[in-house]
Amino acid sequence: MxxxxxxxxxxxxxxxxxxxxxxxxxxxxxxxxxxxxxxxxxxxxxxxxxxxxxxxxxxxxxxxxxxxxxxxxxxxxxxxxxxxxxxxxxxxxxxxxxxxxxxxxxxxxxxxxxxxxxxxxxxxxxxxxxxDLPRALETARRWTGSADTDVRRLASEGTRPYLPWSVRVPAIIVSPGSTVPILDALYRDPSDYVRRSVANHLNDLSRDAPDLVVGTARRWLENPDENTPGVVRHGLRTLIKKGNRGALELLGFTPASVDVVGPVLSAERIGFGGSIDFRATIINTGLEPARLAVDYTVHHQKANGQLTGKTFKLTTVMLAPGEATTLNRTHSFRPITTRRYHPGEHAIELQVNGVRHGRTTFVLEAPDD
Incomplete structure (x- = not known):
C-alpha cells in the first residue's frame, strides 16, 4: 500500500x-x-x-x-x-x-x-x-443496468456492509437483505471487476446473515453462467473457513470419514518475528471418494492472555478411499500492520470440511529488547 x-x-x-x-x-x-x-x-x-x-x-x-x-x-x-x-x-x-x-x-x-x-x-x-437508504438503494438498483462498468460496480461496492476505509451504514447491517437485489442483478455481469465486488459484498453479508448468503448462493448456482461458481466460491470464503455446513455442502464438501495425523510442528518455541513449519497427513478412511476443504487455524495470544483464532486457506484435495496426502506449510510471524503479536503460548489446528483436528501448541518468544 x-x-x-x-x-x-x-x-x-x-x-x-x-x-x-x-x-x-x-x-x-x-x-x-x-x-x-x-x-x-x-x-x-x-x-x-x-x-x-x-x-x-x-x-x-x-x-x-x-x-x-x-x-x-x-x-x-x-x-x-x-x-x-x-x-x-x-x-x-x-x-x-x-x-x-x-x-x-x-x-x-x-x-x-x-x-x-x-x-x-x-x-x-x-x-x-x-x-435516505431507500431512495439511495432505488438509484443503485437502476445503476445495475448501466452501460458503464464503473457505475455497475459502484452499485455493489458502495453498498457493501463492511466496505474497507468507509463509514458504516447501520441500516444496511441490520437489514442485510436490502442489498441482495443489487447482487442478483450483477452476479453474472460480464466484467470481472464487477463480479469480484459482488463476491466481496456477499462475503460481507455472511458476517451477519449466513443463512441468507447460503440461500442466495444456492439460487445463483441454480441459474448460473460460466463465472458463477467462482463468484460463489469467493463469496462463501469466510463461511467455509468458519466451517459453515450449508456453505461447505453447497460447494461439494460433504461430511467425510478421515484420519488426521498432526499438525506436527517444526519447533516448540520460535523467536519473535520468525516462522514455524508444520505438516499433517490426511487419510480417507471412508468407502467413497472424499472432496476435502483443508484449512488451518492459528490461535494467537492476546494481550489479556486469552487465545483467538484466525483461519487460513490450506488446500482443496480429492482423496480416493484409503488414499492419504501429506501437507506442508510455513506460517510467518513477521510483524505486519494488521496484526499485533503477543509472546506466549500459541496453537495450530487443522480443519477438514469444517471439522477441527489435532490442536498443537508452541510458544512465541518475547522480542529482544
Whole structure:
C-alpha cells in the first residue's frame, strides 16, 4: 500500500486547487489553499476529509451552485481525476445532505455516478445511504443496468456492509437483505471487476446473515453462467473457513470419514518475528471418494492472555478411499500492520470440511529488547 503522501499529498491538493480555481474564476479558495499545507501527519482519510471540508467552505451558495462548479472542473482542461476525486465526491454528498431536498439528493447520486470512473465514489455514497437508504438503494438498483462498468460496480461496492476505509451504514447491517437485489442483478455481469465486488459484498453479508448468503448462493448456482461458481466460491470464503455446513455442502464438501495425523510442528518455541513449519497427513478412511476443504487455524495470544483464532486457506484435495496426502506449510510471524503479536503460548489446528483436528501448541518468544 502506498504512503498517504503518494496518494493525497501536496501535488494532489495543488491539482485540486488548480482545477477548482479554473472552474470558478475569481474564487480565492483560501481554505483549500491553506488545507494543502496541513496534510503532514494526517492519515489518508483525514487528508481527504480536510480537503473536503475546505471545498465546502470555499464554494459558496446552495447545492446547485456547488455542483455546477464541480461539473465545470470535470469538463475543464485541467486534470480532474485520481485521488483528488475522493474529497470532491465526499463534498458533493455532504452538500446534498446538508440541503436535504430530493432534488439535491438525486442530483448528487447522478454526479457521483458520473465521477466514479475517475477514481471511485464508493466512499461518498455512504453519506447518502445513511441519509435516505431507500431512495439511495432505488438509484443503485437502476445503476445495475448501466452501460458503464464503473457505475455497475459502484452499485455493489458502495453498498457493501463492511466496505474497507468507509463509514458504516447501520441500516444496511441490520437489514442485510436490502442489498441482495443489487447482487442478483450483477452476479453474472460480464466484467470481472464487477463480479469480484459482488463476491466481496456477499462475503460481507455472511458476517451477519449466513443463512441468507447460503440461500442466495444456492439460487445463483441454480441459474448460473460460466463465472458463477467462482463468484460463489469467493463469496462463501469466510463461511467455509468458519466451517459453515450449508456453505461447505453447497460447494461439494460433504461430511467425510478421515484420519488426521498432526499438525506436527517444526519447533516448540520460535523467536519473535520468525516462522514455524508444520505438516499433517490426511487419510480417507471412508468407502467413497472424499472432496476435502483443508484449512488451518492459528490461535494467537492476546494481550489479556486469552487465545483467538484466525483461519487460513490450506488446500482443496480429492482423496480416493484409503488414499492419504501429506501437507506442508510455513506460517510467518513477521510483524505486519494488521496484526499485533503477543509472546506466549500459541496453537495450530487443522480443519477438514469444517471439522477441527489435532490442536498443537508452541510458544512465541518475547522480542529482544
Amino acid at each position: 502506498p504512503f498517504a503522501d503518494e496518494l493525497i499529498g501536496i501535488r494532489t491538493a495543488q491539482a485540486l486547487v488548480d482545477a477548482i480555481d479554473a472552474a470558478a474564476p475569481g474564487s480565492r479558495l483560501p481554505a483549500l489553499r491553506e488545507a494543502a499545507t496541513r496534510l503532514d501527519d494526517l492519515s489518508l482519510r483525514e487528508r481527504a476529509d480536510l480537503l473536503r471540508d475546505a471545498l465546502l467552505r470555499d464554494i459558496p451558495g446552495d447545492y446547485a451552485q456547488f455542483a455546477s462548479v464541480i461539473r465545470a472542473a470535470r469538463d475543464g482542461e485541467l486534470p480532474f481525476s485520481g485521488w483528488l476525486i475522493w474529497p470532491v465526491t465526499g463534498a458533493v454528498a455532504q452538500k446534498a445532505v446538508e440541503e436535504s431536498t430530493d432534488a439535491s439528493f438525486d442530483d448528487a447520486m447522478d454526479l457521483l455516478a458520473d465521477l466514479t470512473s475517475r477514481l471511485t465514489a464508493e466512499f461518498a455514497i455512504r453519506v447518502l445511504l445513511r441519509h
